[in-house]
Amino acid sequence: MAEFLQQLLNGLSLGAIYALIALGYTMVYGVLRFINFAHSDVFMVGSFIGYYAGKLVPENTIWGGLIVLVISMVGCAILGMTIERLAYRPLRGAATLNVLIAAIGVSLLLEYSGQVFFGAAPRTFPALFPSINFSVGGLVLSTNQLLVIVVTTLLMVALQFIVHRTKIGTAMRAVSLNPKAAQLVGINIDVVISFTFALGSALAAAGGILYALNYPSIDPLMGVMPGLKAFVAAVLGGIGNIPGAALGGLILGVVETFVNGSQWSTYKDAIAFAILIIIMLFRPAGLLGKFTIEKV
Amino acid sequence: MRFPLRTVSIVIAAASFAALVCAEDTIKIGEFASMTGKEATFGQISHQGALLAIEEVNAAGGVLGRKLELLTEDDQSKPGESATIVKKFISRDKVVAILGEIVSSRTLEAAPICQNAKIPLVSPGATAPEVTTKGDYIFRACFIDPFVGTITAKFARDTLKVRRAGILSSVSSAQSVGLAKFFRERFTAEGGTIALEQKFGEGDKDFRAQLTAIRAAGVDGVFIPAYYTEAALICKQARDLGLVIPLFGTDGWESAEFLATGGKAVEGCYLVTHYSPENHSPLVRAFNARFQQRWDTPSNALSALGYDAAMLIVDALRRAGTTDSAKLRDALAATAGFVGVTGVFTLDAQRNPTKSAVVLTVKNGKFAFVQDVSP
Numbered sequence: 001m002a003e004f005l006q007q008l009l010n011g012l013s014l015g016a017i018y019a020l021i022a023l024g025y026t027m028v029y030g031v032l033r034f035i036n037f038a039h040s041d042v043f044m045v046g047s048f049i050g051y052y053a054g055k056l057v058p059e060n061t062i063w064g065g066l067i068v069l070v071i072s073m074v075g076c077a078i079l080g081m082t083i084e085r086l087a088y089r090p091l092r093g094a095a096t097l098n099v100l101i102a103a104i105g106v107s108l109l110l111e112y113s114g115q116v117f118f119g120a121a122p123r124t125f126p127a128l129f130p131s132i133n134f135s136v137g138g139l140v141l142s143t144n145q146l147l148v149i150v151v152t153t154l155l156m157v158a159l160q161f162i163v164h165r166t167k168i169g170t171a172m173r174a175v176s177l178n179p180k181a182a183q184l185v186g187i188n189i190d191v192v193i194s195f196t197f198a199l200g201s202a203l204a205a206a207g208g209i210l211y212a213l214n215y216p217s218i219d220p221l222m223g224v225m226p227g228l229k230a231f232v233a234a235v236l237g238g239i240g241n242i243p244g245a246a247l248g249g250l251i252l253g254v255v256e257t258f259v260n261g262s263q264w265s266t267y268k269d270a271i272a273f274a275i276l277i278i279i280m281l282f283r284p285a286g287l288l289g290k291f292t293i294e295k296v
Numbered sequence: 297m298r299f300p301l302r303t304v305s306i307v308i309a310a311a312s313f314a315a316l317v318c319a320e321d322t323i324k325i326g327e328f329a330s331m332t333g334k335e336a337t338f339g340q341i342s343h344q345g346a347l348l349a350i351e352e353v354n355a356a357g358g359v360l361g362r363k364l365e366l367l368t369e370d371d372q373s374k375p376g377e378s379a380t381i382v383k384k385f386i387s388r389d390k391v392v393a394i395l396g397e398i399v400s401s402r403t404l405e406a407a408p409i410c411q412n413a414k415i416p417l418v419s420p421g422a423t424a425p426e427v428t429t430k431g432d433y434i435f436r437a438c439f440i441d442p443f444v445g446t447i448t449a450k451f452a453r454d455t456l457k458v459r460r461a462g463i464l465s466s467v468s469s470a471q472s473v474g475l476a477k478f479f480r481e482r483f484t485a486e487g488g489t490i491a492l493e494q495k496f497g498e499g500d501k502d503f504r505a506q507l508t509a510i511r512a513a514g515v516d517g518v519f520i521p522a523y524y525t526e527a528a529l530i531c532k533q534a535r536d537l538g539l540v541i542p543l544f545g546t547d548g549w550e551s552a553e554f555l556a557t558g559g560k561a562v563e564g565c566y567l568v569t570h571y572s573p574e575n576h577s578p579l580v581r582a583f584n585a586r587f588q589q590r591w592d593t594p595s596n597a598l599s600a601l602g603y604d605a606a607m608l609i610v611d612a613l614r615r616a617g618t619t620d621s622a623k624l625r626d627a628l629a630a631t632a633g634f635v636g637v638t639g640v641f642t643l644d645a646q647r648n649p650t651k652s653a654v655v656l657t658v659k660n661g662k663f664a665f666v667q668d669v670s671p
C-alpha cells in the first residue's frame with residue numbers, strides 16, 4: 001500500500017510537469033488551430049536562461065529562485081513573440097501544413113543552435129530553491145516536486161482566468177472563433193496572437209526551470225522527449241482545452257510511473273502510447289474535447 | 297576551351313601526386329570519439345590520452361623511421377556517425393589502424409566495416425563482449441563486461457556484504473544489458489539473491505518509479521550499470537527516496553559531471569574501473585605527471601586507456617616492422633606482457649586483454665582509490 005501511494009505521488013509529480021508543458025501547446029492551438037512544435041525547445045531555452053541567470057543569484061534562496069524564474073519567463077516570452085513575428089506571421093493565411101513545417105523548422109533551429117551556443121554536453125543545473133525531503137508515513141516527497149504541483153495548479157487557474165475573465169482573453173477567444181470577424185469588430189489580431197505566444201512561451205520557461213530543478217542535468221536536446229509526452233498529454237485531454245491538458249498530463253505521468261515500477265518497465269513507452277491509441281479510438285477529440293462535425 | 301581543361305588536369309595530377317608523397321611521409325592512425333554530445337567527456341578524455349601517446353612517440357623519433365599522425369573525428373555521441381567516419385578514414389585517408397570508441401554500441405557499428413576492409417581497430421574502452429567477436433581485426437585495450445560484472449559481484453559480496461541486490465539497468469545500452477547479466481550470474485553463483493531488476497530507457501530523467509519498486513523489494517545494495525548522466529540522477533533520486541544502502545556501478549560513472557550533478561548524493565558510492573591515478577606504481581605516477589603537464593588535469597581511466605590503446609598499435613607496428621595491415625594484425629594479436637599504464641596486457645585468443653581492476657569510491661566530491669582486484 002505504501003509503495004502504491006508512493007508511486008502515485010511519483011506519477012503525479014511527473015504528470016504535473018507534462019501538464020505544465022501541455023498547457024502551452026493547448027493554448028496556442030486553442031487560439032490559432034496550429035501546433036507549435038518549437039514549444040519544447042522554448043522550454044529548453046527557458047532552462048538554459050535559468051542556468052545562466054542562476055549563477056548571478058545566491059543558491060538555495062526563495063527570492064533568488066523567483067527572480068530566476070521571472071527572468072527566464074520574460075526572456076522566453078520575448079523569444080516566443082520573436083519566433084511568431086519572424087517565422088509564423090509571414091505564413092498567416094497560408095495552408096496549416098506550411099505553418100506546421102515552419103514550426104518544425106524553428107524547433108530544429110533552436111535545438112541545433114543550442115548545441116552551438118550552449119555546447120552539446122549536459123550541464124548541471126544549480127539548486128535554485130532550498131530543497132528539503134520530507135516523509136509522511138513512509139511517503140517521501142521533496143519540496144521541488146511539491147513546487148511543480150503547486151506552480152502547475154496556480155498557472156492553470158491563472159490561465160483559465162485570463163482566457164475566460166479578462167478583456168484580452170475574450171479577444172483571444174474571439175480570434176479563435178473567427179479571425180476575420182474579430183478584426184471587423186476592432187480587435188487587433190497581431191497584438192492578440194503576440195500575446196498568446198508570449199504567454200505560452202512564459203509557461204514553457206516555467207516548465208523548463210521546474211523540470212531542471214527536479215532533474216538537474218540539462219542539454220540542448222532535453223526538450224524533445226518531455227515535449228513529445230506533453231503534446232500527447234494535450235491531445236489525450238482534448239487539445240485546445242486547458243483542464244484537458246492538465247488531466248492528460250496527469251494520466252500520462254501516472255501510467256508511465258506505474259508501468260516503470262512494475263516488471264514490464266522495459267515496455268513503459270509502448271504501454272503509455274498504446275493507452276493513448278485506445279483512448280483516441282473511443283474519444284477521437286480527447287477526454288475533455290468537444291467533437292464537432294464540420295458542415296459544408 | 298581545350299587549353300584551360302588541360303591546365304586543370306595537370307594541376308589535379310600534380311596535386312594528387314603531392315598528396316601521395318605526403319601520405320608516404322607519416323603513418324596515419326584514425327580515431328573516432330564522442331567529442332561532443334551526451335558522452336562528450338568520454339571522447340575528449342580518451343583523445344587526450346591517445347594524443348599524448350602519439351606526441352611522445354613522435355618526440356622520440358616516431359615508428360619505423362616515420363612520424364605518426366592522429367586523425368580525429370567527432371561522432372557527436374550519436375548512433376550512425378561512427379560508421380560514416382570509419383568509411384572515410386579507410387577509403388580517403390588510408391589509415392593503417394583505427395582507434396575506436398569508449399562506448400560499445402558505437403564501436404560495434406564501426407567494427408564490421410574495419411573487418412571487411414582488413415584494417416585493425418583498437419577500442420580503448422568498449423567493454424561489451426560482442427565487440428571483438430565481429431572479426432579478427434578487432435581489438436581492445438580494456439577488460440570486458442563479464443570480468444567487470446564478476447568483479448563487481450565479488451566486491452559487493454565480500455567487501456560490502458550485500459545479500460539481496462537490486463539492479464537498475466538501461467534497455468538501450470549494450471554495455472548495461474551485458475553488465476547486468478554477468479553481475480546476476482556471478483552474484484547468484486556466490487549465493488546472493490537478485491531481488492529485483494528494473495529497466496530504464498534512453499534519455500529518461502525520472503527513475504523514482506523504478507527506485508520505489510526496488511526500495512519495496514527490501515534490498516541491501518543496488519547495482520547501477522549506467523553512464524554518468526543517468527547514474528548521477530539515479531543516485532540523487534535514490535537518496536531523495538530515502539535509500540541509504542550502498543549504490544555501486546562501473547567505469548561508465550567515471551566523469552566530473554557525475555560528481556557535479558550527483559553532489560552529496562553520490563558520496564560513498566562505489567565503482568569498479570580500469571585505473572586510478574592514485575595507484576602507487578611508479579609507472580602510473582610517471583604517466584600521471586606527464587599527463588598533468590600536457591593537459592593541466594589529472595589522468596583517469598579513460599585517458600589511461602586511450603594512451604594504452606594508442607601504445608598497443610605503436611608496439612605492434614614496431615614488432616611488425618611494416619604498416620602492412622595483415623602483418624600489423626598478427627603483431628597485435630601476438631601482444632603478450634605489454635606493460636601499459638592500466639596494467640600488464642596479454643591478449644587472449646578472443647583479442648581481449650587480461651589485467652587487474654581497481655575499486656574507487658566518492659569521498660569529499662572526488663574519486664578515491666579503495667583497492668586493487670585481480671582476476
